[in-house]
Amino acid sequence: EKGGYDWFMLKEIAEQPQAIADTLLGRLSERGEIILDEVRLTDQDLRDVDKVFIVACGTAYHAGMVAKYAIEHWVRIPCEVELASEFRYRDPILDRSTLVIAISQSGETMDTLMALRHAKEQKARVLAICNTNGSTIPRESDAVLYTHGGPEIAVASTKAFLTQLVACYLIGLHLAQVRGVMYSDEVAAVVEKLQATPDSLRTLLSRMDDVRALGRDLRTASTVLFIGRHVGFPVALEGALKLKELAYMHAEGFAAGELKHGSISLIDDGTPVVCVVPSPAGRGVMRDKVVSNIQEVRARGARTIVIAEEGDEDVRQFADHLIQVPHTPTLLAPLMTTVPLQILACEIAAARGNDVDQPRNLAKSVTVE
Ligand code: F6R
Numbered sequence: 001e002k003g004g005y006d007w008f009m010l011k012e013i014a015e016q017p018q019a020i021a022d023t024l025l026g027r028l029s030e031r032g033e034i035i036l037d038e039v040r041l042t043d044q045d046l047r048d049v050d051k052v053f054i055v056a057c058g059t060a061y062h063a064g065m066v067a068k069y070a071i072e073h074w075v076r077i078p079c080e081v082e083l084a085s086e087f088r089y090r091d092p093i094l095d096r097s098t099l100v101i102a103i104s105q106s107g108e109t110m111d112t113l114m115a116l117r118h119a120k121e122q123k124a125r126v127l128a129i130c131n132t133n134g135s136t137i138p139r140e141s142d143a144v145l146y147t148h149g150g151p152e153i154a155v156a157s158t159k160a161f162l163t164q165l166v167a168c169y170l171i172g173l174h175l176a177q178v179r180g181v182m183y184s185d186e187v188a189a190v191v192e193k194l195q196a197t198p199d200s201l202r203t204l205l206s207r208m209d210d211v212r213a214l215g216r217d218l219r220t221a222s223t224v225l226f227i228g229r230h231v232g233f234p235v236a237l238e239g240a241l242k243l244k245e246l247a248y249m250h251a252e253g254f255a256a257g258e259l260k261h262g263s264i265s266l267i268d269d270g271t272p273v274v275c276v277v278p279s280p281a282g283r284g285v286m287r288d289k290v291v292s293n294i295q296e297v298r299a300r301g302a303r304t305i306v307i308a309e310e311g312d313e314d315v316r317q318f319a320d321h322l323i324q325v326p327h328t329p330t331l332l333a334p335l336m337t338t339v340p341l342q343i344l345a346c347e348i349a350a351a352r353g354n355d356v357d358q359p360r361n362l363a364k365s366v367t368v369e
Contacts, residue, residue, distance in 0.1 A: 006350070007346065009156055009342075015149075016162050019150060022149070023148045023167060027170055032184030033177060034173050036144075036174060038143060041142050045125060046174075050077060050097045051077060051097070053082060053124070054067055054101045055101070055119070056083075056104060057112055059156075059157040060103040060112075060157070060160075062235075062241070063103055065233070066235075066331075067079070067081070067169075067171075073331065074173060074182060075172060075179065083111075084109070084111040088115060092118075092122075095123055098119070098124040098125070101129065101168075102115065102119075103128075103129045103164050104131075105147075106130075107131070107132040107135025107137040108132070108135055111366070113140070116128075126141045127141060127145065131146065131147045145171060148163065149163040154356070154357045156359065162338065165335055169190070173191070193328070193332060200327075201326075201335065205339065208340065214305065215344045215348045215351060216351045218348050219351035222249075223271065223272075224273075225252055225267070226273070227253070228256055228337075229286055230283070230286055231330065233254075234334065235334050235341070236253035236255075236274070239341030241253075243341075243349075246345045246354060246356055248352070248354065249348065256289070259296070268301055269301040271301065273294075273297045273305065274307065275297075276290075276337050278333065279312075280309065291315060291318065294315070304318060304319050304320050306320075307323045307337050307340055310327060
């Protein structure tokens with residue numbers, strides 16, 4: 001049932017292009033409008049929204065972090081992302097014009113459910129992004145967008161993450177369109193870019209042999225650090241989470257610019273640092289800043305593992321290992337850059353003799369707070 005793969009996780013990683021395509025299927029009307037699933041919110045409700053909160057846990061929280069960049073950029077309303085387990089203790093300011101987006105693969109995560117209930121008590125509107133039909137979180141929400149990732153068996157989330165990203169992009173585009181900040185042709189242009197990602201991802205997945213070899217080589221590392229900026233920052237956090245979860249190894253993700261404010265002293269001779277480089281096409285300045293950060297860590301002895309876009313040949317000189325990913329617009333790049341990190345974590349964990357699909361101390365769905 002693992003379809004010839006050693007682990008469900010590898011099978012699910014390989015299913016990602018299809019999962020993205022399925023999640024996009026039938027979402028764009030002939031008039032160029034985004035079609036969501038169960039939306040018991042009127043367009044007027046969505047026009048009245050003046051603030052978005054995203055609540056989620058773990059990997060789904062990282063998807064929410066990416067969504068913040070997309071929603072604020074496209075919709076031009078403030079969007080906050082918060083760990084579901086912390087949300088209600090802060091006494092967040094919520095009302096009828098707040099949209100709370102709860103992201104959950106299982107739809108049963110207790111922390112996320114409790115955050116959702118708190119939001120509803122304060123009269124906020126709640127929209128769920130979920131992979132499990134009829135589960136508790138979508139049942140209790142005002143609207144649902146299902147990710148069509150299919151069942152995820154491995155405890156570590158992979159295809160659910162990418163489909164959560166797709167769902168977040170669709171919601172961002174929908175909000176922008178309904179509120180008149182983006183025209184249908186602009187929305188359609190982004191959807192077209194999204195529709196191209198499964199093919200790019202297939203190409204990327206066919207070239208992962210070097211990443212596997214690198215994974216085996218890193219199995220004895222005592223720590224691995226991950227850095228990124230903008231949407232590359234949540235990708236760095238996700239890469240570190242996968243590694244901790246599967247390889248039982250110390251790993252940490254940082255906003256690339258934060259390193260110099262303290263954590264750079266962790267870097268010693270040979271410390272592996274995974275660097276997520278933005279596309280030079282989109283935001284050249286940001287890409288150059290990340291490249292400077294790579295040089296900074298390298299000057300202190302880091303072994304740099306650089307994830308950069310094809311054609312960005314200038315980064316090669318700063319990379320001990322270069323992993324090239326196909327071009328995607330900056331906001332959509334996590335759909336590419338996350339994937340080598342999933343494979344890296346899987347490979348390191350397997351090389352350490354761990355059960356990749358069932359890491360110790362973890363359950364697939366976390367129904368306690
Ligand atoms: C990590 C992982 C977890 C989940 C988190 C939320 O690989 O799988 O961090 O993402 O427990 O789960 P859901 O999305 O089911 O609410």
